Amino acid sequence: MNLPDYHIHTPFCGHAGGRIEEYVLAARKRGLPEMGFADHLPLFHIQDRTLTMSEEDLPVYVDKVHELQRQHPDFTIRLGIEADYITTHLGQLAAALARYRFDYVYGSVHFIGGWGIDQSRFKFEFERRDINEVYEKYFQLVMDAARTGLFDIMTHLDVVKKYGHRPTVDMQPLYHEVGAALAKSNVAIELNSSGLRKPVGEIYPSLEILKIMREHGVPITFGSDAHKPPQVSQDFDQLLAHARAAGYEDYVGFSGRERIPRPLP
Numbered sequence: 001m002n003l004p005d006y007h008i009h010t011p012f013c014g015h016a017g018g019r020i021e022e023y024v025l026a027a028r029k030r031g032l033p034e035m036g037f038a039d040h041l042p043l044f045h046i047q048d049r050t051l052t053m054s055e056e057d058l059p060v061y062v063d064k065v066h067e068l069q070r071q072h073p074d075f076t077i078r079l080g081i082e083a084d085y086i087t088t089h090l091g092q093l094a095a096a097l098a099r100y101r102f103d104y105v106y107g108s109v110h111f112i113g114g115w116g117i118d119q120s121r122f123k124f125e126f127e128r129r130d131i132n133e134v135y136e137k138y139f140q141l142v143m144d145a146a147r148t149g150l151f152d153i154m155t156h157l158d159v160v161k162k163y164g165h166r167p168t169v170d171m172q173p174l175y176h177e178v179g180a181a182l183a184k185s186n187v188a189i190e191l192n193s194s195g196l197r198k199p200v201g202e203i204y205p206s207l208e209i210l211k212i213m214r215e216h217g218v219p220i221t222f223g224s225d226a227h228k229p230p231q232v233s234q235d236f237d238q239l240l241a242h243a244r245a246a247g248y249e250d251y252v253g254f255s256g257r258e259r260i261p262r263p264l265p
């Protein structure tokens with residue numbers, strides 16, 4: 001597979017398996033042109049060692065990726081991070097991101113207020129709410145996140161569909177708003193294959209959304225969201241077909257938070 005996998009977790013986050021070295025070996029074995037770690041930055045509103053790395057582990061994570069870069073001089077390993085958009089803690093988030101020279105920062109929306117929308121233990125909440133309002137609130141947060149300028153890429157753009165809950169009205173006007181906001185804020189999106197492993201059984205984002213992002217000129221990256229070494233670049237053939245089906249001919253890599261445009265293979 002001739003695409004980089006930029007969304008790889010590590011055991012630092014408390015819910016990924018294997019050893020960090022094994023993810024590098026998996027990427028090399030699959031012949032990826034490059035890879036990038038993007039583990040979960042600490043959440044500042046809650047401390048949960050099963051959701052993210054701890055604040056003390058952040059420098060250890062950065063050092064570990066630098067060490068792997070030194071050990072593999074013939075293979076590009078990027079230093080990324082996945083950061084939650086938590087509206088009440090943006091100062092702490094900005095400070096943490098400014099402390100290190102990341103190659104890229106993924107923004108993710110996993111929370112609507114205090115509700116962890118992608119956690120199975122809170123799935124019941126979907127039944128208690130108006131699904132169309134949930135979608136609207138979720139994508140509003142995605143747009144707000146993009147406008148902060150803190151993030152380079154929004155990850156799993158429609159993760160709100162994870163458990164198969166679908167809006168009952170046409171969301172295209174909202175998706176166009178999202179596309180315009182991302183384009184204006186210079187934020188890319190990620191084609192993420194982990195949705196194929198989730199109840200929804202689909203790539204993030206849907207082809208409907210991806211086509212709209214393409215219309216607005218929002219660039220793409222690729223990620224498996226691997227939480228186990230064998231998941232590195234999993235289903236990337238499907239991601240590539242998805243990108244092409246939406247009309248994309250290019251994607252972007254990142255170095256020092258600068259985009260590197262490349263043609264699709």
Ligand SMILES: [Zn+2]
Pocket residue numbers: 009013015040227
């Ligand atoms: Zn995770």
Ligand SMILES: [Zn+2]
Pocket residue numbers: 007009082225
């Ligand atoms: Zn992730």
